Amino acid sequence: MNTYEQVVELAKRRGFFWQAFSIYGGEAGFYDYGPLGVLMRDNITKVWKESYLRDEAVFIDTPVIVPSTVFRASGHIDKFADLATECSKCHNKQKLDTVVKASGFQKTFRSVEEANRFLQENVVKCVVCGNRITQATEFKLMFRMPGQGSSGDLYLRPETAQGIFVNFKLLSNFYRNKLPMAVAQLGKGFRNEISPRQTLIRLREFTQGEIEVFVDPERKYWKEPAGSMPVNLNPRSGESVSMDVVTALKNGIMSSNAMAYFVEKTASILTEVGIDSARLRFRQVPTDELAHYSFDTWDVEALLDDDWVEVVGIADRNDLKNHEKASGESMSVLVDGKSITPSIIEPSYGIDRIFLSVLVHAFYVRDNGFKVLRLPDEIAPYHAAILPLVNKDGMDSMARDFYERIKRVDPYVVYDQSGSIGRRYARQDEIGTPYCITFDSQSTQDGTVTVRERDSARQIRVASQDLLSTGIIGNEKIRSAFRSS
RNA sequence: GCGGGUGUAGUGUAGGGGUUAUCACAGGAGCUUCCCAAGCUCUUGACCCGGGUUCAAAUCCCGGCACCCGCACCA
Numbered sequence: 001m002n003t004y005e006q007v008v009e010l011a012k013r014r015g016f017f018w019q020a021f022s023i024y025g026g027e028a029g030f031y032d033y034g035p036l037g038v039l040m041r042d043n044i045t046k047v048w049k050e051s052y053l054r055d056e057a058v059f060i061d062t063p064v065i066v067p068s069t070v071f072r073a074s075g076h077i078d079k080f081a082d083l084a085t086e087c088s089k090c091h092n093k094q095k096l097d098t099v100v101k102a103s104g105f106q107k108t109f110r111s112v113e114e115a116n117r118f119l120q121e122n123v124v125k126c127v128v129c130g131n132r133i134t135q136a137t138e139f140k141l142m143f144r145m146p147g148q149g150s151s152g153d154l155y156l157r158p159e160t161a162q163g164i165f166v167n168f169k170l171l172s173n174f175y176r177n178k179l180p181m182a183v184a185q186l187g188k189g190f191r192n193e194i195s196p197r198q199t200l201i202r203l204r205e206f207t208q209g210e211i212e213v214f215v216d217p218e219r220k221y222w223k224e225p226a227g228s229m230p231v232n233l234n235p236r237s238g239e240s241v242s243m244d245v246v247t248a249l250k251n252g253i254m255s256s257n258a259m260a261y262f263v264e265k266t267a268s269i270l271t272e273v274g275i276d277s278a279r280l281r282f283r284q285v286p287t288d289e290l291a292h293y294s295f296d297t298w299d300v301e302a303l304l305d306d307d308w309v310e311v312v313g314i315a316d317r318n319d320l321k322n323h324e325k326a327s328g329e330s331m332s333v334l335v336d337g338k339s340i341t342p343s344i345i346e347p348s349y350g351i352d353r354i355f356l357s358v359l360v361h362a363f364y365v366r367d368n369g370f371k372v373l374r375l376p377d378e379i380a381p382y383h384a385a386i387l388p389l390v391n392k393d394g395m396d397s398m399a400r401d402f403y404e405r406i407k408r409v410d411p412y413v414v415y416d417q418s419g420s421i422g423r424r425y426a427r428q429d430e431i432g433t434p435y436c437i438t439f440d441s442q443s444t445q446d447g448t449v450t451v452r453e454r455d456s457a458r459q460i461r462v463a464s465q466d467l468l469s470t471g472i473i474g475n476e477k478i479r480s481a482f483r484s485s
Numbered sequence: 486g487c488g489g490g491u492g493u494a495g496u497g498u499a500g501g502g503g504u505u506a507u508c509a510c511a512g513g514a515g516c517u518u519c520c521c522a523a524g525c526u527c528u529u530g531a532c533c534c535g536g537g538u539u540c541a542a543a544u545c546c547c548g549g550c551a552c553c554c555g556c557a558c559c560a
Contacts, residue, residue, distance in 0.1 A: 005553095009496065009497080010496090012495080012496075013495060013496050013497095013511075014495095014496095015495095019551075019552085022533095022551085024533095024534085024550085025533060025534060025549085025550045025551055026533090026550075026551045026552080027550090027551085028550090028551070028552090075560090076560075079560060080560045141558095141559090141560065142560095158560075159560090191559085191560080193558080193559070194486055194557085194558055194559085195486065195557085195558070195559090197552095197553090198553095202558095202559070291560050292560060293560085310559090368521095368522085369522095370521095370522070387520095389518095389519055389520065390517095390518060390519060390520095391518090392518090392519095393519090395519085418512095418513090419522080420518070420520090420521080420522075420523065420524095421518085421519085421520050421521065422520070422521035422522055422523080423521080423522045423523090424521085424522090425520080425521050425522085426521070426522045427511095427522080429521095436521095438520070440519060440520075441519060442519095450520080452520080452521085457521065459520080
């Protein structure tokens, strides 16, 4: 088993995530977060959210169900599609690839135009009735609720971003008509993927954290990046380099200050939540792979075993023009007497993929075969487990009493008195709990407890009273003993 | 969506036309246990779903669903 497979096995067994609706055979592309997964995922989004709050972003929350007018303007209804055919005689709908292959051709197409040209020049027949097919259409990748809106269809949003764009004027007013402006949204997105695969990597319902940074198109400026951390850059043309973004901007590898700034910020957030910087790279998307709305995008990819998986995309896009045209509403801001329709730099975080990558990067197996999740303290589902060394001589009641108190200081704790102490340590290692607080016979004498750290298995002794006032991961003794480096 | 493979307790597995369906780990109860999955006793728990063949299907056949690999797709 590779690391990914071992992580999936562990995740199912210990309650991080599992296939949704499994008692009815499951449904491809849908997963449940289990009890530990919810805690850990919320810890990740907390880091993300607070990081952007520090950057003066404002947060909103908009509906997941969206009228067709929005996606007509954004271009999703036209471009967010796969190629298909509909037989003019029997009206059977088929994937274009299937039909073409059934007629003995081996070919794939990039556009309707290209497909139609091929269908004119070659005889391709309907697999059901044998009628010749001459027209290709598109298979929509958005979930649609036909006719349920006030003016037509409703759709489940394929990205959270449009909810921000359509609110641009209200938001700009809230932001006191200043530029640049950053607006963020955390929420569900939906795509009717043709082949969902690999647990949390390709879901049909997923969580996105998107930030729309509205900037002056002339400058595309946000703030000065620190330039203190080298990141792995794979530019569209030229060599891959490890370089800080200030240098990259100077060398023309980064197209704008804002792009450079958010590349650096993203690297910082991802490493903080537990992604290994050595297994992280920024790849500038080749022109022919760009999404319909973007003219420059850096994909942020994490290495899972031998595959690079996109966890974040940072896109330079300009949706406001489309909405301005379609709605008739002005999307400009008056800055220094100049009317500006902003460009958008959009860092879009795939929360589920980040979550999975953190697990894979945290996973390791000890020499004795026991599995450990080396999660950052703030990301682990539980900060600490409270354990009596043995269930007698008052250790159990003392530990239980401490557990009841510490919960009020830090609710991310768990109590366990079943099995041997070694077994309990192993259990906690496997779910990434950084600290185990054990009550032994000395605890009953002087009120001190042992604190065992997950990765080193080393222990220190501290007064249980101190922990009640400082909390666990905030305790200075614990920090300096185990997290100094 | 195509082709190939797979589907047995929470997890990993053995087997396979008539069985009390194997084993391990995990889980529960108890005894024991003063620091890293110790030991003992007891114990909960499974043949993906539907149809067919058959006296009899978890086992064979067909269909569905899910997962894995490859191809395609990933706005």
